[in-house]
Amino acid sequence: MPPNPERRRRLACLVAACVTALLTTACDATDDDAQDPKPRSSSTPSPTYGTTKDLRTCEDGDCTVEVREGDVIPxxxxxxxxDLTIDAIGPPGVDLRLSGEGATSTFSGQSPDRGGGVSTYNGTDFRVLEIRDDTAVLSIKPNGS
Known part of the structure; x- marks a missing residue:
């Protein structure tokens, strides 16, 4: 059976993301990290990104979280x-909507394949790391982190 180019491309992207995450974590680690007060979910984390399904871990604007269509991250x-609402997840990408206090911003078709899937709003970066069927993995970080 000939090698699948799409599968190879996805594997290369996954390896690149893992290396980037490992380097970033190694460079950012401090003694204070051991005392992180952020609540953790009891759900199983993704071995790739250290992902949680607990949306509350995003309260401080710094998390990697698995989301489904309709989820709202306060x-x-x-x-x-x-608040961030996940409006759609599918082959064209993830549609994100930030709404509250009379303002709404929409980021449509966000995916790892299009510009790294990064959108920025008021100093917070929203990056789509992975799309899996009806779920997506998002990285939410303060801009420049």
Whole structure:
């Protein structure tokens, strides 16, 4: 059976993402990281990204989370972004909507294949790391992290 080019491309992207994550974690680690007060989910994390399904871990605007269509991620007061709603997940990408206090911003068709899937709103980066059937893995970080 001949090698599948799409599968090879996805594997190459996955390896690149893992290396980037490992390097970023190694460079950012401090003694304070051991005392991270952020609540953790009891759900099984993804071995690739350290992903949680607990949307509450995103309250501080710094998380990697698995989401489904219709999920709403509420942010705490320290994040200058309204709640994030996952409007759609599918082959064309992920549709994200930030709405609250009379303002709405929409990012349509976000995917790892299009510009790294990064959108920025008021100093917070939203990156689509992976799309799996009816779920997606998002990285939410303060801009520049």
């Amino acid at each position: 942010f705490g007061e320290s994040v200058r972004a309204p």
